[in-house]
Amino acid sequence: MILTVTLNTALDITYRTTALTPHATNRVAEVAERPGGKGLNVARVLSALGHETVVTGFAGGRTGDALRELLAAEGGPSDALVPITGTTRRTIAVVDETTGDTTQLNEPGPTVTPAEWASFLTSYEGLAARAEAVALCGSLPPGIHVGAYAELVRLARGANRPVLLDTSGEPLRRGIAARPDLVKPNADELARLTGSREPLRATRDARRRGGRAVIASLGAAGLLAATPDGSWRAAPPKAVRGNPTGAGDSAVAGLLSGLVERLPWPDRLARAVALSTATVLAPAAGEFDREAYAELLPRVTVTEQAP
Amino acid sequence: MILTVTLNTALDITYRTTALTPHATNRVAEVAERPGGKGLNVARVLSALGHETVVTGFAGGRTGDALRELLAAEGGPSDALVPITGTTRRTIAVVDETTGDTTQLNEPGPTVTPAEWASFLTSYEGLAARAEAVALCGSLPPGIHVGAYAELVRLARGANRPVLLDTSGEPLRRGIAARPDLVKPNADELARLTGSREPLRATRDARRRGGRAVIASLGAAGLLAATPDGSWRAAPPKAVRGNPTGAGDSAVAGLLSGLVERLPWPDRLARAVALSTATVLAPAAGEFDREAYAELLPRVTVTEQAP
Numbered sequence: 001m002i003l004t005v006t007l008n009t010a011l012d013i014t015y016r017t018t019a020l021t022p023h024a025t026n027r028v029a030e031v032a033e034r035p036g037g038k039g040l041n042v043a044r045v046l047s048a049l050g051h052e053t054v055v056t057g058f059a060g061g062r063t064g065d066a067l068r069e070l071l072a073a074e075g076g077p078s079d080a081l082v083p084i085t086g087t088t089r090r091t092i093a094v095v096d097e098t099t100g101d102t103t104q105l106n107e108p109g110p111t112v113t114p115a116e117w118a119s120f121l122t123s124y125e126g127l128a129a130r131a132e133a134v135a136l137c138g139s140l141p142p143g144i145h146v147g148a149y150a151e152l153v154r155l156a157r158g159a160n161r162p163v164l165l166d167t168s169g170e171p172l173r174r175g176i177a178a179r180p181d182l183v184k185p186n187a188d189e190l191a192r193l194t195g196s197r198e199p200l201r202a203t204r205d206a207r208r209r210g211g212r213a214v215i216a217s218l219g220a221a222g223l224l225a226a227t228p229d230g231s232w233r234a235a236p237p238k239a240v241r242g243n244p245t246g247a248g249d250s251a252v253a254g255l256l257s258g259l260v261e262r263l264p265w266p267d268r269l270a271r272a273v274a275l276s277t278a279t280v281l282a283p284a285a286g287e288f289d290r291e292a293y294a295e296l297l298p299r300v301t302v303t304e305q306a307p
Numbered sequence: 308m309i310l311t312v313t314l315n316t317a318l319d320i321t322y323r324t325t326a327l328t329p330h331a332t333n334r335v336a337e338v339a340e341r342p343g344g345k346g347l348n349v350a351r352v353l354s355a356l357g358h359e360t361v362v363t364g365f366a367g368g369r370t371g372d373a374l375r376e377l378l379a380a381e382g383g384p385s386d387a388l389v390p391i392t393g394t395t396r397r398t399i400a401v402v403d404e405t406t407g408d409t410t411q412l413n414e415p416g417p418t419v420t421p422a423e424w425a426s427f428l429t430s431y432e433g434l435a436a437r438a439e440a441v442a443l444c445g446s447l448p449p450g451i452h453v454g455a456y457a458e459l460v461r462l463a464r465g466a467n468r469p470v471l472l473d474t475s476g477e478p479l480r481r482g483i484a485a486r487p488d489l490v491k492p493n494a495d496e497l498a499r500l501t502g503s504r505e506p507l508r509a510t511r512d513a514r515r516r517g518g519r520a521v522i523a524s525l526g527a528a529g530l531l532a533a534t535p536d537g538s539w540r541a542a543p544p545k546a547v548r549g550n551p552t553g554a555g556d557s558a559v560a561g562l563l564s565g566l567v568e569r570l571p572w573p574d575r576l577a578r579a580v581a582l583s584t585a586t587v588l589a590p591a592a593g594e595f596d597r598e599a600y601a602e603l604l605p606r607v608t609v610t611e612q613a614p
Contacts, residue, residue, distance in 0.1 A: 015412060015414075017412075020329060020410075021410075022327060022329050022403075022408070022410050023403075023406075023408040023409065023410055024410065024411070025411040025413065026410070026411060026412050026413065027413055027415070028412055028413060028414045028415065029415070031414050031415070062369045062372065062373055065369065066369055092399065092412075094412065096329075096330075099330075101329070101330040102330065103327075103328075103329050103330055103331065103333070104331070104332040104333060105322060105324075105333050105335055105399075105401065106332065106333065106334055106335060107322070107335045107338050108334070108335065108336070108338070
């Protein structure tokens with residue numbers, strides 16, 4: 001079983017409008033809802049790849065109930081979310097069908113109490129002990145201490161479980177110091193962490209800060225990996241156009257599945273790039289196009305970098 | 308008791324953002340929710356004026372549950388909403404704190420089944436028979452026939468109850484032909500109904516189409532009334548700046564309360580204009596500023612128009 005943690009889950013709502021006119025009244029043509037937050041997206045892709053997955057984190061209020069109901073209806077990842085008295089946030093993606101652009105509105109998360117955090121930790125320790133791998137994904141909701149991911153990394157490492165961290169800002173800075181097995185920052189997050197915009201230098205710097213393997217996502221250019229076994233660049237056969245929402249989460253799912261299947265690094269990276277590109281190509285945000293994935297996988301180029 | 312009908316209720320959500328940037332990710336600083344739809348706003352103002360009010364219409368799904376819970380917590384109007392299997396729509400008002408502008412996103416309403424409409428009609432007949440006055444407010448959700456308001460006007464008139472209609476488009480055109488006691492279109496709705504942009508002519512034309520009294524709201528310029536007892540213009544002491552959301556609903560509440568209190572027309576119109584202006588001045592959308600109302604009421608000018 002692979003465990004994914006989403007402390008700041010969300011009910012993701014998509015509104016389709018013919019055109020979004022700011023400062024006016026807009027009729028929404030179509031409404032769709034689904035369980036959201038990075039770790040839930042990662043779990044959905046892992047589940048589609050045939051891995052047993054469990055999601056944990058927090059859910060509360062009417063939106064939390066809706067999220068859990070939709071998650072159960074998907075029939076993929078198992079629900080081990082911890083109930084809270086606060087209300088799970090909503091995110092609203094307003095898709096302008098004329099331009100294809102998306103305007104995103106993200107509510108702040110609910111405040112998690114110290115008792116709820118303690119209850120989560122107990123549940124997490126039990127789940128992590130049974131997991132083949134653990135992924136810690138996304139932002140922290142209010143009320144949770146900034147070193148929370150560092151704490152979760154240490155608990156996973158204490159139980160001898162490989163742990164991946166995908167977050168940003170201060171939670172990333174603190175979390176990486178607790179020595180996670182994998183870190184997957186994007187170029188901006190990496191630059192903020194290390195102060196360097198030169199990807200190879202920044203990736204290696206992030207390793208010195210504690211990441212055992214650091215896999216930087218460089219958008220359409222693919223991935224750059226610095227690992228104990230060497231450094232690689234992995235690139236899709238060509239740049240594609242589409243909706244990049246969830247592409248990073250699909251890359252995380254590719255890396256995690258490759259890890260538990262004990263694939264060599266070049267194969268893990270090829271899978272991550274193919275999944276992430278197939279996500280950009282899918283019509284629905286955050287889904288991946290299975291045919292595109294199968295077609296792309298053998299065509300990803302993985303090049304070893306000089307040490 | 309005054310009965311207000313809102314067939315297309317909504318959970319009104321307000322998002323405050325420092326600035327809304329289209330086609331980008333926006334953090335919402337503050338989220339507020341309240342029961343919405345025109346008839347609910349009218350009832351809230353009537354209740355604040357000391358009138359016993361009952362709201363009916365439809366509510367369903369999680370958003371319908373949230374709406375009813377918030378309505379009960381307000382402690383104002385009584386809830387006689389009819390449950391449906393569909394889900395009550397959300398409306399989202401995104402307030403840009405830099406410019407003060409609002410971008411509105413309105414979900415489509417739930418589809419109401421013929422059985423649900425029949426169940427509403429039974430409940431409505433019972434409530435209308437006990438009401439001092441009935442207000443029919445807002446748009447029709449999908450599934451309800453376009454002559455629905457005409458049907459509700461006829462039922463109220465059959466029970467000898469004064470009935471006010473505040474809607475637009477084809478439902479207004481059909482509803483007015485059923486001879487409601489009051490109609491309150493705004494300038495645009497009136498122009499669409501009558502083909503005339505000249506307010507006095509259009510208001511009188513609307514009377515010929517069946518409205519016993521027609522009160523046109525002319526935005527910051529106040530109201531223009533054509534009634535069996537004469538025609539009047541009522542104007543606030545000066546144009547005010549603020550959020551016009553709910554100003555029309557406050558005017559309806561002013562007209563209805565004046566009707567059941569048997570005030571002469573000039574007093575009803577002065578009350579409607581003062582309430583509506585005090586709503587534009589209130590910091591929260593759809594509320595009215597009580598102090599401003601008391602201060603404005605004696606200063607509204609009501610001028611009789613030549614027959």
